[in-house]
Amino acid sequence: MSSAARRLPRTQMPLHDLRYGDEVGYGDDQRYSKPLVEYCTNEWRSSPSYESSPDRGSGDNSDDFMDRLEDFVDATVAVITAPKFKRLLLVIVIVTIATTVLWVKVLSPLVKAERATWASVNKNVVIDSQGIFGSNERPDFPGMIQVQDLDPKLLPQSKSRTTAGTVNKKRLIFIGDIHGCREELEELLKKLHFDPATDHLIATGDIVNKGPDSRGVIDLLREYKASCVRGNHDDRLLLVVNDLHSTSLSSKKNPKLETSKGSQAISEASDEVRTLAMSLNADQIEWLKSCPLILRVGELKAFSGETVVVHGGLVPGVPLEKQDPSSVMNIRILDLETHVPSKLHDQEGSVPWSQLWNKYQDALAVRQRLARVKSLGRAKFDENQMTVIYGHDAKKGLQIHKYSKGLDSGCVRGDRLTALVASGDGKQEIVQVDCKDRRKRPPVQVDVDDILRNGRPGPPVNDATD
Numbered sequence: 001m002s003s004a005a006r007r008l009p010r011t012q013m014p015l016h017d018l019r020y021g022d023e024v025g026y027g028d029d030q031r032y033s034k035p036l037v038e039y040c041t042n043e044w045r046s047s048p049s050y051e052s053s054p055d056r057g058s059g060d061n062s063d064d065f066m067d068r069l070e071d072f073v074d075a076t077v078a079v080i081t082a083p084k085f086k087r088l089l090l091v092i093v094i095v096t097i098a099t100t101v102l103w104v105k106v107l108s109p110l111v112k113a114e115r116a117t118w119a120s121v122n123k124n125v126v127i128d129s130q131g132i133f134g135s136n137e138r139p140d141f142p143g144m145i146q147v148q149d150l151d152p153k154l155l156p157q158s159k160s161r162t163t164a165g166t167v168n169k170k171r172l173i174f175i176g177d178i179h180g181c182r183e184e185l186e187e188l189l190k191k192l193h194f195d196p197a198t199d200h201l202i203a204t205g206d207i208v209n210k211g212p213d214s215r216g217v218i219d220l221l222r223e224y225k226a227s228c229v230r231g232n233h234d235d236r237l238l239l240v241v242n243d244l245h246s247t248s249l250s251s252k253k254n255p256k257l258e259t260s261k262g263s264q265a266i267s268e269a270s271d272e273v274r275t276l277a278m279s280l281n282a283d284q285i286e287w288l289k290s291c292p293l294i295l296r297v298g299e300l301k302a303f304s305g306e307t308v309v310v311h312g313g314l315v316p317g318v319p320l321e322k323q324d325p326s327s328v329m330n331i332r333i334l335d336l337e338t339h340v341p342s343k344l345h346d347q348e349g350s351v352p353w354s355q356l357w358n359k360y361q362d363a364l365a366v367r368q369r370l371a372r373v374k375s376l377g378r379a380k381f382d383e384n385q386m387t388v389i390y391g392h393d394a395k396k397g398l399q400i401h402k403y404s405k406g407l408d409s410g411c412v413r414g415d416r417l418t419a420l421v422a423s424g425d426g427k428q429e430i431v432q433v434d435c436k437d438r439r440k441r442p443p444v445q446v447d448v449d450d451i452l453r454n455g456r457p458g459p460p461v462n463d464a465t466d
Contacts, residue, residue, distance in 0.1 A: 143242075143289060144230070144293065144325060145290070145291075145292035145293065146292065146293050146294065146320075146321060146323075146325070147292060147293070147294045147296055147320050147321055148292035148294070148295055148296065149295075149296045149298070150202075150227060150295060150296065150297045150298060152298060154170065154172070154200045154227075155170065155172070155297070155298055155300065156169060156170045156171055156172055156300065156301070156302075156422055156423055156424035157170075157300075157301070157424050169198070169423060169424040169425070170198050170199065170200065170424060171198065171199045171200070171421055171422065171423050171424075172199075172200055172202060172297070172300070172421070172422045173192060173194070173199055173200065173201050173202065173419050173420070173421050173422075174202045174204060174309065174389050174405070174407060174419065174420040174421075174422070175188070175201060175202070175203050175204065175407070175417070175418070175419050176204055176391045176407030176408045176409055176411070176417065176418040176419075177204065177205065177206040177207075177231065177391040177392065177394065177407075177408040177411065177412070178203060178206070178207050178211070178217050178411065178417065179206055179207075179208070179209060179210040179211040179214075179233070179411060179412035179438070180207075180208050180209060180210060180211025180212060180213050180214035180216075180217055180412070180438070181211040181212070181213070181217070181411050181412055181417065181435060181436075181438055182211075182212075182213040182216035182217045182220060183213070183436075184411055184417045184433055184434075184435045184436070185217060185220060185417065186220070187417075187433045188417050188419055188431065188432075188433045191431060191433055192419060192421065192431055194224075196224050196225070200225075200226070200227065201221065201224055201226035201227070202226065202227045202228065202229075202295065202297075202309055202389075203221060203226060203227070203228040203229070203291075204229060204231075204309055204310075204311060204389060204390055204391035204392075204407055204408070205228070205229045205230055205231025205232075205233075205234060205291070205310075205311030205312075205329070205390075205391050205392065206231035206232065206233045206234060206311060206391060206392065206408070207221065207228060207231065207233075207234055207288070207291075208233060208234055208237055208276065208288070209233040209234075209236070209237060209272070209273060209276070210233070210412045210438060210439065210440075211411075211412050211438045212438055214276055215276075215279065215280065215284060218280075218284045218287060218288065219284070221287075222283070222284075222287050227295060227309075228290075228291040228295075229291055229292060229293060229294065229295050229309050229310055229311050230288075230291045230292065230293055230311065230329060231311040231312075231329060231391065231392065232311065232312070232329040232330050232392070234288055234291065235329055236269070236273065237273060237276060237277055237280075237288070238285070238288055238289060240269045240273055240274060240277040241277045241280065241285055244274075244277055244278060272440070293310065293311075293323070293325050293328045293329065294308055294309070294310050294314075294320050294323065294328060295308065295309040295310075296308050296320065297309060300422050301422075301424065301425070301426035302422040302423065302426050302427060302428040303387040303405075303422065303428070304361070304385050304387050304402055304403060305361070305384055305385030305386050305387055305403070306384060306385070306386045306387070307386070307387045307389065308320065308386060308387070308388055308389070309388075309389045309390070310328050310329075310388060310389075310390050311328065311329050311390060311391055311392050312327065312328055312329045312330050312331040312332070312343075312390060312391075312392045313327075313328070313331040313332070313341070313353040313354065313357070313388065313390055313392070313404075314328065314331075314353070314357065314388055315327065315331070315334065315339055315341055315353070316339070316356055316357050316360035316361075317339070317360065317383075324341070327341040329392075330343040330392070331343065331353050331392075332344060332345055332352065332353065332392070332393055333345070333347055333350040333351060333352055333353060334350060334351060334352075334353045334356050335347075335349055335350050336349055336350065336351060336356075337349065339356075341353060345393075345395055352396070354388075354390075354399060354401060354404040354406065357388065357403060357404055358401050358402060358403045358404055361385050361386065361402070361403040362403075364383065364384075364385060365385055368384075385403065386403065387402075387403050387404065387405065388403065388404050388405070389404075389405045389407065389420065390404070390405070390406055390407070390408075391406070391407050391408035392406075392408055393406055393408055394408045394409065394410035394413065394415070397409050397410065397415070398418055398430070398432075400430070405420055407419075407420055409432065410435075411435040411438075412435070412437075412438045412439060413435075413437055413438075413439055414435055414436060414437030414438075414439075415434075415435060416432040416433060416434055416435055417432065417433050417435050418430065418431070418432045419431045419432070
């Protein structure tokens with residue numbers, strides 16, 4: 001309180017200088033000993049003048065409702081006619097149309113395909129004429145090894161000592177389709193710092209044909225004691241070799257044989273394949289024949305479950321011993337309804353075999369976990385998760401998934417040669433080198449009439465195929 005205000009009588013002090021507890025008087029007989037707010041009441045609401053007001057009581061509310069309705073309509077019209085609202089409405093329409101098109105054209109087909117794939121994995125697929133695919137007796141193929149186990153000593157978990165006495169971890173090196181490209185294979189091994197004392201090579205098939213030095217590739221793999229599986233090109237070459245031997249044809253004869261003198265394999269083979277078949281020596285032929293259809297590697301830290309190597313692929317749910325040899329070497333897609341394999345790249349109602357394989361392995365893991373829970377951990381299983389390493393599908397190129405590793409990256413046609421390295425510490429690494437285009441093309445065809453008419457040749461016509 002200011003000193004000037006303190007000299008005034010309390011009844012004349014300004015309100016802003018009063019403090020709580022001061023007595024305030026307005027006249028000689030008025031004293032206020034409480035804060036002024038406590039003297040405020042709502043007694044005016046009960047006064048007769050307020051209750052008799054024409055705006056209160058039971059009057060007609062229709063005018064008030066109409067006023068509010070008009071205000072609402074005016075506000076709505078103002079919002080709709082505003083430029084910002086028009087832009088917002090346009091955005092909503094565009095987003096709605098785009099979402100509908102995205103669902104109809106992209107998302108819905110993907111969802112349907114995913115459902116169909118899972119349905120194919122989780123049901124017993126039956127063929128009317130043959131029963132469940134792979135359950136029939138497999139025909140015998142003389143001279144062909146269906147399944148072979150890799151020597152456990154070659155697995156990366158084991159260790160070996162170098163001449164200097166140091167301990168090195170072993171590596172398994174899986175190599176995609178080589179197709180006779182020895183130069184690129186040597187370059188890849190150099191890039192890998194390949195050491196025959198600690199590393200082991202495994203070729204995923206199609207070792208020969210198309211490239212310039214199939215014999216050199218075989219000799220190099222034999223020198224390094226590499227393992228292998230039989231690819232469709234290797235098998236085709238061996239069929240021609242067998243037919244040549246069965247018809248007593250020597251390697252010195254003209255490779256351009258008359259089809260009437262040879263069997264079907266010889267007649268269907270190209271001149272290049274027949275020439276190669278007659279140029280192989282006995283050791284090279286025996287090494288190719290020793291390549292099994294399926295190489296069972298065992299369990300590796302780098303991959304999930306057991307690891308196997310094939311050239312083409314496998315049908316899920318069928319034991320290795322009952323897999324169809326032709327399918328193992330040629331498979332690319334599987335029919336969702338029947339699980340019948342095909343070597344085609346695409347077909348309605350089918351999916352890549354690796355896609356179905358990965359779904360099947362995921363479903364198998366779930367079923368096994370549930371079985372362990374129900375049996376309190378005592379359940380035993382005839383089938384476990386399996387990772388497949390394969391080649392064959394150069395069109396799709398490198399394909400690395402949890403349970404499948406596709407390594408054919410099209411070296412012979414000028415793309416890359418790929419190696420998948422699995423080490424003892426559980427790591428996996430992809431190593432690649434560039435390749436030259438090794439495909440042999442026919443001579444360029446020139447239109448003579450075009451030269452005579454225009455004085456220069458037209459665009460070349462190349463009939464080469466992959």
